[in-house]
Amino acid sequence: MNYFVGVDIGGTNMVCGLTDAQGNTLKLAKIPTEAAQGSAHVIGRLGQAIRELVAEAGVTIEAVGTGVPGFVDPERGLSVLAANLGWRNLPLADELSKELHGIPVFVNNDVRMYVYGETVAGAGRGFKHVLGITIGTGLAAAMINDGQLYYGAGGRAGELGHITLEEEIPYRCNCGLTGCLETVVSASGIARQAKEAIGRGEPTVLAERFPGDEVAKLTAADVSKAYDQGDPVAQRIMEHTGRLLGKGLASAITLFSPEVIIIGGGGAQAGERLFKPMRAEMERTSLDFYWKSLKIKAAERLEDAGVVGSALYAMARLQS
Amino acid sequence: MNYFVGVDIGGTNMVCGLTDAQGNTLKLAKIPTEAAQGSAHVIGRLGQAIRELVAEAGVTIEAVGTGVPGFVDPERGLSVLAANLGWRNLPLADELSKELHGIPVFVNNDVRMYVYGETVAGAGRGFKHVLGITIGTGLAAAMINDGQLYYGAGGRAGELGHITLEEEIPYRCNCGLTGCLETVVSASGIARQAKEAIGRGEPTVLAERFPGDEVAKLTAADVSKAYDQGDPVAQRIMEHTGRLLGKGLASAITLFSPEVIIIGGGGAQAGERLFKPMRAEMERTSLDFYWKSLKIKAAERLEDAGVVGSALYAMARLQS
Structure with missing residues (x-):
């Protein structure tokens, strides 16, 4: 069984979810973003939350996908501009991957991940x-x-x-x-x-x-x-x-x-x-x-479309 | 050297062009569409024009692409609805291919072919x-x-x-x-x-x-x-x-x-x-x-963007 983590980063909260390859959410965790304390702080907390989520479930994960507001560079894993987080050209994929001992991290826009989640595992199936x-x-x-x-x-x-x-x-x-x-x-x-x-x-x-x-x-x-x-x-x-x-x-x-x-x-x-x-x-x-x-x-997945979309996007990127 | 023919079918005229694989037009022919005389008449005349164009140039062609107004089904090679030609679910690719002794024919929308031609070999290059x-x-x-x-x-x-x-x-x-x-x-x-x-x-x-x-x-x-x-x-x-x-x-x-x-x-x-x-x-x-x-x-190719687009589209389809 392959597992993934999807993250939906918002201005107020970050939601992390452990999913399987079919887009079923096995476990969700929500923590305050605390963007005002800087990106290193946010990424550190996020890494910790993901490690805990995975440890509690007693599984290993293949990859992490993150949905971030604003403009992103999915190829290079950058948050190019997230005004409400104060991020600009942040190498989110690399920095979060370091927190996770090298597990691959992929970055995309939060709305795109939400719609991707709904398409692959929600109202848009088929x-x-x-x-x-x-x-x-x-x-x-x-x-x-x-x-x-x-x-x-x-x-x-x-x-x-x-x-x-x-x-x-x-x-x-x-x-x-x-x-x-x-x-x-x-x-x-x-x-x-x-x-x-x-x-x-x-x-x-x-x-x-x-x-x-x-x-x-x-x-x-x-x-x-x-x-x-x-x-x-x-x-x-x-x-x-x-x-x-x-x-x-x-x-x-x-x-x-x-x-x-x-x-x-x-x-x-x-x-x-x-x-x-x-x-x-x-x-x-x-x-x-x-x-x-x-x-x-x-939309069918009220809570976790973004999380599931990010997780399945990470899966797709890993396979491509 | 590989050659292709692109066709731009309009309500009044049809333009056929012999092109190379780089989108250079070697020879153009324009004939009246005469749509009122029915699709068999149009396709027969088009077949003849293409055969003449190719014979005069003394080459053989790999495929023919046709741009048709209205709705098309590129996969099945149909003109689904071309109101000003009176065509509905016309198997244009198959029928024109028969006129050309089995040379593959591909069908798409005329505006799409025009824009494709400009993109591949005109103002949109790069x-x-x-x-x-x-x-x-x-x-x-x-x-x-x-x-x-x-x-x-x-x-x-x-x-x-x-x-x-x-x-x-x-x-x-x-x-x-x-x-x-x-x-x-x-x-x-x-x-x-x-x-x-x-x-x-x-x-x-x-x-x-x-x-x-x-x-x-x-x-x-x-x-x-x-x-x-x-x-x-x-x-x-x-x-x-x-x-x-x-x-x-x-x-x-x-x-x-x-x-x-x-x-x-x-x-x-x-x-x-x-x-x-x-x-x-x-x-x-x-x-x-x-x-x-x-x-x-x-647009750079005033005369032949549609023709070149159709020809290079046929080339791309042949290779895919």
Whole structure:
């Protein structure tokens, strides 16, 4: 039996998982990232967590895969730029491998690993052309083309969240552009719209639930809750958000022609509240041969898609 | 020395070219398609033209590649749907191969072959990630990813012309959607805008040049000519067309991350009149790391990119 470890490195936590070659997660461990203490500290802790995970299971592993936010160089195993971790051209694969007595370590982008995990061992099983998106703090995407990860020049493909729709979206994005899709279509974008509606004095149960400074605590999940209670403001926000996502996806399917769209990330928990207007707009604004046979699926592996994707990516790299 | 024949099948003409393995065209022949007389007639004439081309050159060929409009099945050598030729599930590879005494024939989409030709033996030489577009009667695109043709599910990827921008484009497209990019960004779209301006009585030299029913003859080239004479209507049309193309390309580069965009087709002869506003809008509405190192190049092989692409595609298929 061959075993692998997959790691999903986030700004707050790192999740490590021990998996088999079929993508079954045997054991998961979550530790705080503590990025502020520097990359050596993070890599040291990560090495320790992996050693413990493997020792507890009483197995040996073949390789480790790591999903890192931002830009990566998978060939050289670098974290090229991970702004929220403060990493730049960090030789993550080499340094982590040293912590693990030479076990091979592979590095890729976290969203790509998430979508790879869902494709190989989740909602995308059996599909060769996959568009996976994650709706979280931002909106990200990764593609599988004919069974292979799609990178584009510099590995930068798939920034769906930074498609601009300035006629519809007035917000300036952190990236500097105006009208980026993710300023609306994201968990934070949904919360932002609700806060603005409250600020404008619109009648919504959310205003009662989050009076005064409390409004800072409002999340996308609260908007979903209000939606289910028939709150018209919450319903308008979900409708608007879903519609704009559908518009962005119309462009994406017209250019990529995927067989399936997998939707994951915290914001995906809005489910049909978002997906229904999304589908309607996508179908209204793209050719029917793109969406007639297109499957739209929620991500299946809520906890560990990134971990499993990273582990199976390491397996694939080892074999190639 | 190995030789190949590439064929570019259009609604009006078919161009056949004899090439060597480096993509040099040794001999070209152009014959009317005469699609109305049925596929057997077309294939018979094509077979004869190829036999003559090869006989005149006094060589033998290894394989034939054909670029066909519409949807194709490259694996089975079918023209799945070529609306303007009246073809549906036509076993073009098998039937043409019979005409050629069993020489292998390969079939692919014409735009893909054009972009492949430009990539292997034209403006895209040396690039691995290529977005090629053709501005003709419509607006089409094809992609090369990491040196390989990109197909997407059903080989339908790349319909850039059917990205919809309904806030900016009021026109209904032949495809049934409203706001398709190609209703404006195409040779016919440029001519259409000029005709409308004349119809609205706007002051333009084009109105004097094409009085009354003459307006039907107005082409995109005439708009370019008026532009160069300082005609404000022509300049506004080129500016508008280029800007909308830039908007569409902003989405395309954000999703695909190409290293180079190659622009071909008759409409590309508008050159900087179109490319300047295109670049400005693309840069305004997409992240700089997509366009800072992006090359934008006019297609180099004006006559025979499709022919060379088809021939070299046949060579690649034969070797795989």
